[in-house]
Amino acid sequence: MSQRAANPADADNMPRVDERTRRPFTHPVGSLSVPEIPGYHLHWFRGDAQRIQRAFEAGYEFVDPNEVHVNEKRLGADTAEDGNTDMGTRISVSAGGDMGQDGQPVRLYLMKTRQEWWEKDQAALTAPGSRLEGVRQSLASGMLGAEKQSSEDKAQVYVDPKRTKLPDFLRKKA
Numbered sequence: 001m002s003q004r005a006a007n008p009a010d011a012d013n014m015p016r017v018d019e020r021t022r023r024p025f026t027h028p029v030g031s032l033s034v035p036e037i038p039g040y041h042l043h044w045f046r047g048d049a050q051r052i053q054r055a056f057e058a059g060y061e062f063v064d065p066n067e068v069h070v071n072e073k074r075l076g077a078d079t080a081e082d083g084n085t086d087m088g089t090r091i092s093v094s095a096g097g098d099m100g101q102d103g104q105p106v107r108l109y110l111m112k113t114r115q116e117w118w119e120k121d122q123a124a125l126t127a128p129g130s131r132l133e134g135v136r137q138s139l140a141s142g143m144l145g146a147e148k149q150s151s152e153d154k155a156q157v158y159v160d161p162k163r164t165k166l167p168d169f170l171r172k173k174a
Contacts, residue, residue, distance in 0.1 A: 032108070035068050043055075045060070045108065047095075047106055048106075059113045059114065061112060093108055
């Protein structure tokens, strides 16, 4: 009789868990979470050539595999092992069930940009006159899309400003 290969679901293959390493089942687990790199903002980019090129133009660069440890969420995986599944020198993971136009699984690549550049971009994104200004004004007035409503339509809508909360990311910082 041949011996069967070890199954990752077998209890004797699973790492031991104690009070220090236990993660309650109710706690959320970020499958794409990675440790921070001081002075940089990290972002996972879809592996489309145009998207990666756009990221380069915006000041992003690939994260080196020696800079971070990628979480691994497979059944039976050793948590000490890196979850990076890229065969080359990049950090990438499968994007799940998404398939590219070439029939290959889509990959997500971890890239970084300087923190000050990212903060400047975020400030410009939410500044007055930005492309989100109309959204901000609509939410502040109580209705998304209100700037395009006719006066007759506006007369038919009631929004209680005491119960309608403007999201924090659209509030002006002091």
